[in-house]
Amino acid sequence: MSQSKHDAELGQRVHQFLLEQNLESNINFDIVNIDNADKISTAWTSLLLSLGFPSSAVDSQANRLTDFYLNDRFSGLNYDNFPRITPLPNSQNYKEPLIARNIEFISTCEHHLVPINGIANIAYCPQGSIVGLNKLNLVLDFFAKRPQLQETLTRQVLHVLKFVLKTDDVAIVIKAKHNCMSLECVDNSTEHLTFEFSGIFATDVSYKNLLLSNF
Template sequence: MTEISKEANLAYTTLVSKGLENPIFSKHNNISIREKKLLIERCMRRIMKVLNLNLDNDSLKKTPIRISKMYINEIFSGLDYKNFPKITLIDNKMQFNEMIIVRDISLMSTCEHHFITIKGKANIAYIPKNKIIGLSKINRIAQFYSKRPQMQERLTKQILVVLKALLNTEHVAIIMHMDHFCVKARGICDTTSSTSTSFFSGLFKSNINVRNEFFLKK
């Protein structure tokens, strides 16, 4: 059985202490993956029948199963801290103290108000202290918190706060540009608008030259 890692525990407790964790009951519940899928499948069958869809149709009969697998294995997998990415941290023996930036991180999330897609990209930077993180782990952390019903504002702060805790550095920055299909595909149906959020800490917040370097550095 997969255990929750110490890094996952640190991330969870840090977010809870700052009031930034998603409205979840716990970092892991005791319902098995198989049972979760069965429960979701049954609920989806009821929803589809209410919508007057014929589940005997070849195209539709496996849709409840597909949705249950998608929810648990893919788009909502970030609700379970047992899925938190394995984190690789190395001692900063080379004493690297300049900015490290990962640009154009692809993110796919779900609006928690309408359960419809949010997609976009993030740029994330940090200035190391004692530890350096494997570059792909920044992407994986961002994607873990994206794979939940989310608000972009919360997601932006979650990623930064968790990186600060894991890296033991104050100097982290993130900017995120996202397309919300709850705006594009329903309601106002504005197909061209997008939403940007940012969050800065340490020198990225207090020093305008450092912040400008983050925006301009390629």
């Protein structure tokens, strides 16, 4: 039997860690689950009717929106969806940075509920174990799939990777465009840069430059 790509038990430990570090999103996680799908669909129905959508189409639209947000766009609110991360022995005793560059992601502005389109560079220096580089992408994707602030996303990804990878040597740089700016008639060529460096990435300029060089 194939192993699940999700790890609910690790997800709950990550959730508790973020709560303890005061880094968790300002969301009532107790009510964000598939059991509330009917309640969410009813709320969508009420909203769509209030906006003047034809009643004949509202039920199917509400169901599609509920499925889209619960199972895709906001799936990062459910820690049962946290990615499975299986450490492997660092048999070669590799100590230099492992870097994932130009990771594309889409998140959602928590103020306006419109897309944030960004790219990220993420790196870590392994200690006793390593993980596949795609795991860095998956952790970013998990936290991007919820209402977010770019600053919060940056900090959550870095600190969770430190927690999961058991190393202080972690770094992340995010560059993103916020579509709420164009909707408010502001020039959306503006790109917002956030970053956080820990361990050797915070103290060694050459290591920092590995992450910042293509930004």
